[in-house]
Amino acid sequence: MGIQEKAKEILASLPPGVNLVAAAKGRSAEEVSQAVDAGIKIVGENYVQEAEKKIAVIGCRVKWHCIGHLQTNKAKKALELFDMIETLDSLALAGELNKYAVKEGRVLPVLIEVNSGREPQKSGILPEEVEGFLEQLAGLANLKIEGLMTMGPLVSNPEEARPFFRETRLIFEKLKGPPRANCEMKYLSMGMSDTWKTAIEEGANLIRIGTAIFGPRT
Ligand SMILES: *Cc1c(COP(=O)(O)O)cnc(C)c1O
Numbered sequence: 001m002g003i004q005e006k007a008k009e010i011l012a013s014l015p016p017g018v019n020l021v022a023a024a025k026g027r028s029a030e031e032v033s034q035a036v037d038a039g040i041k042i043v044g045e046n047y048v049q050e051a052e053k054k055i056a057v058i059g060c061r062v063k064w065h066c067i068g069h070l071q072t073n074k075a076k077k078a079l080e081l082f083d084m085i086e087t088l089d090s091l092a093l094a095g096e097l098n099k100y101a102v103k104e105g106r107v108l109p110v111l112i113e114v115n116s117g118r119e120p121q122k123s124g125i126l127p128e129e130v131e132g133f134l135e136q137l138a139g140l141a142n143l144k145i146e147g148l149m150t151m152g153p154l155v156s157n158p159e160e161a162r163p164f165f166r167e168t169r170l171i172f173e174k175l176k177g178p179p180r181a182n183c184e185m186k187y188l189s190m191g192m193s194d195t196w197k198t199a200i201e202e203g204a205n206l207i208r209i210g211t212a213i214f215g216p217r218t
Contacts, residue, residue: 023210101142147187
């Protein structure tokens with residue numbers, strides 16, 4: 001199957017309310033265009049430079065999400081490029097993004113990245129620290145915290161990912177409760193090519209898929 005057919009097949013199988021992000025790292029603008037022609041509405045990029053090249057070709061026909069770790073010194077560029085940052089993982093980054101958002105007179109939607117596997121080599125906020133982190137974002141009026149994102153550990157069987165998705169969803173549900181000024185918990189971004197079905201069962205409404213659309217990365 002080609003990119004278009006694979007993208008269409010996944011889109012057709014999604015329950016209502018679940019949004020697909022095409023994870024496009026390492027793919028050409030041509031490949032991403034094919035996915036867009038098939039109905040993809042959101043493209044996820046891990047690197048600012050790569051995003052910039054593809055946005056120049058594809059433009060605002062789709063929404064662009066940052067799904068990779070974002071260095072604080074790239075905040076300004078990221079604000080110019082992305083519609084949403086799914087990987088907010090530090091107060092320093094939040095401060096920089098808010099600073100430039102204020103300058104641009106813009107409100108930037110962000111998701112907090114949760115390190116659900118508590119893996120030292122991965123970025124993201126530890127599950128038990130997410131609520132405190134959210135409270136520290138309260139004064140950053142030009143950020144809109146719209147949910148949580150998690151990667152979870154690399155697993156060989158999707159069932160092994162379930163506890164990490166479940167824990168993230170429980171945090172999401174908890175934070176949904178009390179109203180906060182710059183926060184509206186709408187999106188739970190979890191699940192990749194091998195795990196998206198499990199992620200949806202555990203409440204994901206944003207899934208990020210690369211390989212199952214574009215084929216294996218070379
Ligand atoms: C690459 C990537 C994905 C997609 O991974 P696949 O296994 O290719 O579907 C999802 N999320 C993030 C953050 C990624 O970097």
